[in-house]
Amino acid sequence: MSGIDTELAIDVKNVTIAYRNTTAVNYRIFLKNMLKPRKKQISAGNDFQAVKNVSFNVRKGETIGIVGENGSGKSTLLGAVAGVYGVDKGRITVRSDHCSLLSLGTGFQSRLSGYQNIFLSGYAMGFSKEEILASLDEIIEFSELGDFIQKPVKTYSSGMYSKLAFSISSVLTPEILLVDEILSVGDIRFRQKSYAKMKQMITDEHRSVIIVNHSTESLRGLCSRILWLHQGEGKMFGETDEVLDAYRKFMVG
Template sequence: MEQEIALDVKDLRITYKCLKSFSIKQSLLKFKKAKTEVYEAVRGVTFSLPKGEILGIVGKNGSGKSTMLRAIAGIFSPDSGIIDLHGNSVSLLSIGVGFQKKLTGRENILLSGMLLGFSEEQVRGKMDEIVEFANLGKFIDMPVKTYSSGMHSKLAFSITAILEADIILIDEVLSVGDARFKKKSYNKMKELISNKDRTVLIVSHSAQTLKELCTSILWLHDGEMKMLGDTDEVLAAYDDFMSK
């Protein structure tokens, strides 16, 4: 029986335009526009992910991992290529993404849930469970701008874990937070992954986490696909490459 595809990425290309430093005085005197440099962060990436699979993504810093996740989540628009979610809902877990800092944690739960496509009634029905899992105490009713990175991670993970989108994108958040929450979030992730209908993409520098959770690994290098395949095989090749 042919596996149902949850996500298709075809020839994905994403570029940034970087402005060169150029003073206002120089601009006025020379009447020149500030020069721009184009940086291609993702270069022709193509892969298909079957429903229920857990794909780990590795690569050195600056290889395009987070940029690609943000494009899949709809935060960035690709310059070219196709991202086909096949009608699935998608949620991105990433520090510093998705919260309104002036709003409280509770207000952000409601906003985030509705942005994920859930109704206000559905989010309110899960509110107590999300608040309990996050375990932020009185901070749940304080502005998110007062949160530490660990508290931000707890709230972000709790929203995604409890509301359960079809495709979950995780960008390094399993390694943030206190030891107790790390264990709780890791166990919750294993529980989510056991659901054969849920598809997950994980960016992580922890080889142990990827070995334990992932069914396959995608290795990105300078924005390009270097390898895609069996978890142990790709991680071994990546480790060998990085140790040279």
């Protein structure tokens, strides 16, 4: 059998993602070259590889976690799965039309109100106006924003931002949910509430979830497998307890 396993929701094969280093380039020459027909790739200095030849997969209905030190490539990899970033090498296959990246700083238009951003985010996730309207009251209630729902998102604190973002994705329930650190943001009570909601969501056998989180205890309670990234490379991928125990030992020294 060739191609991706039909039981997989996400298949990442030998993915490399590089950021271009342009700090030392002459921009006049660079722009002149960029406007010419390109016979070969023009290098603007050394590339920084944020993700290096990483492979992993997510089964349908499975929740996996990604751990690693700051700068290890976790958010970049998650963004690539969401289609925010392209890949330089390898392949990412996502088998769903309803995929949402839940991350601070991603997806909202700051000048629009929270109410307007609910529709904007819903459309981006692939939901119709009717589907969003049917869930609108529940989203607003879960967010606990009150009158702030009609105010521009640029006036929100990071906690308010995370509440709205989590509420949209948890109520509209996409088939594939990508969660980047957002479970760690907000007041303690809302973190507990969002964690409980996440546990409820992952019981759906049709929903697949990837969670990036520094709280290994949270990941133990949510994930069946863990990907450990170190300096952009996949150091370990396997059963939750095995990987997290190895990661903790590595971090503690």
